[in-house]
Amino acid sequence: MPKNAKKPQASPDLSVDIGPLKLKNPVLAASGVFGYGLELQGFCPPEALGAVITKGLSLTPWPGNPGPRIVESGFGLINAIGLENVGLDAFLENSLGPLKRAGAVVGANVLGRSPEDYVELTSRLAQSQVDFIELNVSCPNLRHPGGLSFGSDPKLLASITKDCVKAAGDKPIVTKLPPLVTDIVALAKIAEDNGATAVSLINSLPALSIDLDTRRANLAVGPGGLSGPPIKPLALRQVALCARALSIPVIGLGGIMDYRDALEFIVAGATAVQIGTGILVDPGLPIRLIGDVYHWLGENGLADLGQIRGSLKL
């Protein structure tokens, strides 16, 4: 047998750890494309994924933006849903129980208009059956009065993360970082230093689509968040930088459309990945992707993802 021949691996181990959380595989449904967890059961049973993350939840229901709320632009998608959601109570009452009974690992994505909102949401979720809390401090549709997303302001990022970690008790906090900042590593370190169990990145990018004929924006509110294939290269870079600099897990996302995209994030150093727009394009994608990653590891003689994680050669 030639020296470099790969010996097929019989049954690769897909499980990953995000701090104290044991996930059966590294594929998570991202916030905003999986409803409150149960809606896509027929295509993608939530319990088959590493975890599902809810649509961003606020303390009270939010109505969101007027339409049109989405437009395709180039090879990507721009959305300005405006964070419409049913509110924390409705999620806890209607969705969380069935999700947990089905055996799903559930992350609650939370968003607020003030730092206090984040803390209150977190303390309420700390009393619930959710498995972790993802702080959405990075949505391009959500800004604090200063105009930046909460997560781009180092002081606010530090205090929100710290206070939520305290309020969360033993539940892990995942801080979802904004993508367009001068120094992503500095922000990721702030999350780490203030007790986040992991960081996730990237959120959609601030973007604009214009109709030349009418000279109007194609979305009712003007700008929105760009997601899908065009943002993958930026996401990979941000993930690679953070994974090198941090000792907590990095969860990578942005434009993942197949297993090769997902594995590139692992090579860049991600512990796990989330799929957003890819689920809108194909609700069965996460399940297929898990199978494809499993086969790829097997064919390449790899026992688990640890053998390629962060293996990017620079």
Added chain:
Amino acid sequence: MAKAKAVDNLGGGNHLLTLEVPGAPFSALGRFARLRAWPARGLGPGTLLDRPFSIHLTGPRELSFFIRQVGPATSLLASLSPGTPVRFIGPLGRGLDDLDPNFAAKSWYLVAGGAGLGPMPSIMAALGPRAKLFYGERSHKTQPDTGYLADLELYAPKAELVTATEDGSGYGQKGLVTVPLTECLKVQPRPIVACGPTPMLAALARLANQYSVPYFACVEARMACGLGVCLSCSLPKLDGTNFRVCREGPMVDGLAIDWDNVHT
């Protein structure tokens, strides 16, 4: 996975796409499907997402769609060769029978504006002579050939048909279809079911209120998922809450919608 069976050019930029779909027939009556005949990352700009289309007619292992060419995805669908695989997710959403289980026993005014003709044939087929369709286009440029309308009559024997173009350049009457509709409502009030541009649907809500008739609207909104998860398609109701066109619609009680704040 479905397969393209035929694409018929109906004229006026309209095409009838027939798909072989395992499991068909389905109850259509306003329900829709997500269609895609291109790769996951899209085939050129603007083809990332599947597209929603009303089910036009349904038969054994077969469904048809009325497709008006307006952009990249509709152009791709309109040029499919027979045998091409087409991803089909459907039927989706709620139909007229969900809103009025007894609908087939009543006589209705059907109103279609432009590509809003899409869902009408399956409703006409269920109603036969109890259907009177008012079908309007802006001009002759988007009207399908009259042969297509004659074919429609095969599916809905004795259904009545009134056609119009706003500028009078095509076959049928000149002006908005709401004009002959209003004449009919005066003489013989009947419930209305409609599909078309938002201003037309909003005007029909006013007419339905004026003549005190029930009104069901098959509404459109830009959709990313069609499955209730992304909230792209959320529209406002008069009670202050929102509904998802893809889940709680597309067929909805047209008198409950906050039409002044619907921008699609």
